[in-house]
Amino acid sequence: MDESQKRAQTVALINKYRTMYQLYMDQLTPHVKHRWIALGAGVFLFFVRVVYGEGWYVVCYGLAIYLLNQFLAFLTPKFDVSLQQDEENNELESGERVDEFKPFIRRLPEFKFWHNSMRALILCSAMTLFRIFDVPVFWPILVVYFILLFALTMRRQIQHMIKYKYIPLDIGKKRYSTKE
Template sequence: MSEGDSVGDSVHGKPSVVYRFFTRLGQIYHSWLDKSTPYTAVQWVVTLGLSFVYMIRVYLLQGWYVVTYALGICHLNLFIAFLSPKVDPSLMEDSDDGPSLPTKQKEEFRPFIRRLPEFKFWHAATKGILVALICTFFEAFNVPVFWPILVMYFIMLF
């Protein structure tokens, strides 16, 4: 590999200013995420607050129904993944008697492992709300639709 071929390298082999900026920004972001991990109640309160701000904004502006519908579908998908087991018991090749308890000392009994852990669920839900909130600042995302149809679609998917 020659100079300048790797990601973020400038012509002289040093990382570019833009690459260093975004790398540092990512490190700061992950540092804040790591610091917020023990405070699950605060995380969910902030997410509910953002959700409330989004709902008030959409209500006052009377629009952005497609964005709201997409946010609802996103949250529904995340919620289903959160409630689903990591391994589908119906696909396991056990006997027809159903699941059994561990029979060896080394086997660990895990009754339920989620496909989507709570932290990732919170993180994805919060990012979704923030993206939807940002979309409400651009008129291009305010697609005129008959919103009761979207409500019926959402109820049917739910």
């Protein structure tokens, strides 16, 4: 076999596994509750591993920061709300007010949020198998710093949500059901 045939076989094998992976992801997409329960259970088991192993606090902190970053992207609108408000003010001044429905579009869709979080969890769980990633630190400082970071970023995000009057979650929204 020459080099080009080996390369073609490798590409075909990679494409086969990529297609299988996409098939499984497509099958998981409608099962929202099951996906999030699996992620929650995985995070719980990861934290049990960190506490029981008495190590990998930096890996745990890195995972927590990454999940916080993903959560903020999930709560943030895709388009800058302040620019949209400026456009609406200009429309009001010129008398061209158009009352069109503008749905909330997330910067990070729910499935991508779950998918990225699950990949990070699997990577961090694999890192706990090796002592090289167990960097010695005083873990209470990391916990306090994360709580402070979480409180400040969520305060800023909630203020942004209040200022521009949007709700990124389905909490309290009316749901309609079909009559049988």
